[in-house]
Amino acid sequence: MSSAPPFRIGYGYDIHRLVPAAESGRPLVLGGVHFTETDCALDGHSDADVLTHAICDALLGAAGLPDIGHFFPNTDPAFKDIDSQKLLLQTCAELRNRGYEIGNIDASLVAEKPKIAPRLAEMKARLAQSMQVASECVGIKATTNEGVDEIGRGLAIAAHAVALIYQSRQR
Ligand SMILES: Nc1ccn([C@@H]2O[C@H](COP(=O)(O)O)[C@@H](O)[C@H]2O)c(=O)n1
Numbered sequence: 001m002s003s004a005p006p007f008r009i010g011y012g013y014d015i016h017r018l019v020p021a022a023e024s025g026r027p028l029v030l031g032g033v034h035f036t037e038t039d040c041a042l043d044g045h046s047d048a049d050v051l052t053h054a055i056c057d058a059l060l061g062a063a064g065l066p067d068i069g070h071f072f073p074n075t076d077p078a079f080k081d082i083d084s085q086k087l088l089l090q091t092c093a094e095l096r097n098r099g100y101e102i103g104n105i106d107a108s109l110v111a112e113k114p115k116i117a118p119r120l121a122e123m124k125a126r127l128a129q130s131m132q133v134a135s136e137c138v139g140i141k142a143t144t145n146e147g148v149d150e151i152g153r154g155l156a157i158a159a160h161a162v163a164l165i166y167q168s169r170q171r
């Protein structure tokens with residue numbers, strides 16, 4: 001029987017509610033970038049960075065590992081308000097410890113607001129730094145939900161991500 005090809009794909013999805021920034025006590029964080037000019041923020045136990053969480057889940061799924069909540073439980077005070085870039089760094093360490101390298105990531109944010117496009121380069125650079133890959137390995141797009149449902153009414157932001165990883169060495 002031939003051995004399995006070294007490439008593996010993973011998919012991740014996350015959604016968080018938007019609340020007034022004053023209520024959450026932190027700015028809106030997407031892909032590690034702070035949107036301080038917006039008067040809303042995402043609700044969550046961590047910094048609620050929905051894009052970074054979807055990427056973590058895509059990476060973990062590609063490696064056949066349990067999801068983000070398994071590694072960073074939302075009941076653990078250690079993760080209260082944590083910078084999700086730290087979680088992404090740790091996620092990549094889990095993969096590299098198992099002999100995997102990251103090929104590329106592609107992600108979509110679904111958000112009625114704020115306008116993401118002007119901050120895309122910054123987000124790619126920040127995420128690439130956390131994953132220790134080149135910026136070209138990180139794709140991010142944004143789309144509105146065309147006014148449909150809670151996301152369309154500006155009450156939540158969702159993110160989808162896919163990841164390609166490969167076995168760089170045997171465990
Ligand atoms: N939060 C968002 C949403 C969209 N964009 C950019 O606008 C373009 C058009 O959006 P549609 O929902 O009509 O597809 C989209 O391609 C993005 O470039 C954005 O920057 N921020």
Ligand SMILES: C[C@@]1(CO)OP(=O)(O)OP(=O)(O)OC[C@H]1O
Pocket residue numbers: 014015043044045046047048049053068069070072073074075079087
């Ligand atoms: C990373 C964690 C840690 O509490 O972040 P949350 O802000 O709770 O976000 P969610 O995407 O609902 O679940 C993942 C959690 O493990």
